[in-house]
Amino acid sequence: MTTIAERNAVPDLASLQQRAAEQAAARAGGADRLRGHIVCDGLVRIFKTEGVEVVALQGLDLVIDRGELLAIVGASGSGKSTLLNILSGLDTPTAGIARVADFDLLTMSTKSRLRYRRHTVGFVWQQTGRNLLPYLTAVENVELPMQLAGRRSRRVRRERARELLDLVGVGYCADRRPGQLSGGEQQRCAVAVAVANDPEVLFADEPTGELDEATGAEVFGALQMINAELGVTVVVVTHDHAVADHVRRTVAIRDGRTASEVRRTARTAADGSTELVSEEYAVLDRTGRLQLPAAFVDALSLRDRVRLNLEPDHVEVRPGQRDDVRPGERNETTA
Numbered sequence: 001m002t003t004i005a006e007r008n009a010v011p012d013l014a015s016l017q018q019r020a021a022e023q024a025a026a027r028a029g030g031a032d033r034l035r036g037h038i039v040c041d042g043l044v045r046i047f048k049t050e051g052v053e054v055v056a057l058q059g060l061d062l063v064i065d066r067g068e069l070l071a072i073v074g075a076s077g078s079g080k081s082t083l084l085n086i087l088s089g090l091d092t093p094t095a096g097i098a099r100v101a102d103f104d105l106l107t108m109s110t111k112s113r114l115r116y117r118r119h120t121v122g123f124v125w126q127q128t129g130r131n132l133l134p135y136l137t138a139v140e141n142v143e144l145p146m147q148l149a150g151r152r153s154r155r156v157r158r159e160r161a162r163e164l165l166d167l168v169g170v171g172y173c174a175d176r177r178p179g180q181l182s183g184g185e186q187q188r189c190a191v192a193v194a195v196a197n198d199p200e201v202l203f204a205d206e207p208t209g210e211l212d213e214a215t216g217a218e219v220f221g222a223l224q225m226i227n228a229e230l231g232v233t234v235v236v237v238t239h240d241h242a243v244a245d246h247v248r249r250t251v252a253i254r255d256g257r258t259a260s261e262v263r264r265t266a267r268t269a270a271d272g273s274t275e276l277v278s279e280e281y282a283v284l285d286r287t288g289r290l291q292l293p294a295a296f297v298d299a300l301s302l303r304d305r306v307r308l309n310l311e312p313d314h315v316e317v318r319p320g321q322r323d324d325v326r327p328g329e330r331n332e333t334t335a
């Protein structure tokens, strides 16, 4: 059993991930049941306003394993909020598959949607006002969801609320109201509130959006702790690419599809220490489509079509035939 002092020591991402995987396996009933806690397959969301259709999600594929701590990043308008609204049960997709913890988000009834939102998922929003009630102290805010669920005795509720506040590093704020807390402390309390009823998945929408970098890092520390100690799957949606430093996998969304992801893997360095190495991958969908990073497209002025060559261990992508060949310029694809 880890002590609070040990938990609050500066966390090492690799060991936190290891702990999260063990806790998640325990929750799932064995490591062999870890895959696919959240599954999106060919997810489509079309909005229709005044006869105009906006395709916000264009066949998005994403699999998140139980116990993962994952960030979703993307420019404004890329479809992050649309995806989060669907996964949190606030909105229904137009087509495709969206499944979280065995709930089918396309077909679930109003009753299961309510159960899903109350017990299966927790939320942290960017605006504190949406997370905490101003007239309750921090510990009362954490107790409230347990009280509404009517599952635990008053004494147990209070004990758990204090434990959760300790876990996210704001035990000292227990008897203060939100107005007496800093922005970072409020968001860490919000994390404790979100997991009060022991959800399987925690969604955080821009949880550090209004915070400076150092305070934002403390909030990420709280999310890491919840993930590692409770085995809760954590999905953070943000504009902020610096988030990649705090998670093991960052998925980038572009034009309503998953475009690329960065994975940080632990490797043993020459001196025996463990180091985290980041590697960027393009995402290949089931039909073999992939999106080239915008920087690659710009660097070679790729447009309209490209030439592909299959090599023994890789695929080459070269600029393709250009229709607008100027006089005197050779068209490199003609034989």
Ligand SMILES: Nc1ncnc2c1ncn2[C@@H]1O[C@H](COP(=O)(O)OP(=O)(O)OP(=O)(O)O)[C@@H](O)[C@H]1O
Pocket (backbone or CB within 6 Å): 047, 048, 049, 054, 055, 056, 074, 075, 076, 077, 078, 079, 080, 081, 082, 083, 239
């Ligand atoms: N209710 C709606 N009605 C019509 N169009 C919508 C609606 N919600 C989102 N859209 C459109 O869908 C696309 C994706 O929007 P979304 O809000 O999911 O992006 P986002 O990545 O979350 O952006 P931001 O980071 O600015 O919140 C945009 O083109 C947006 O205008």
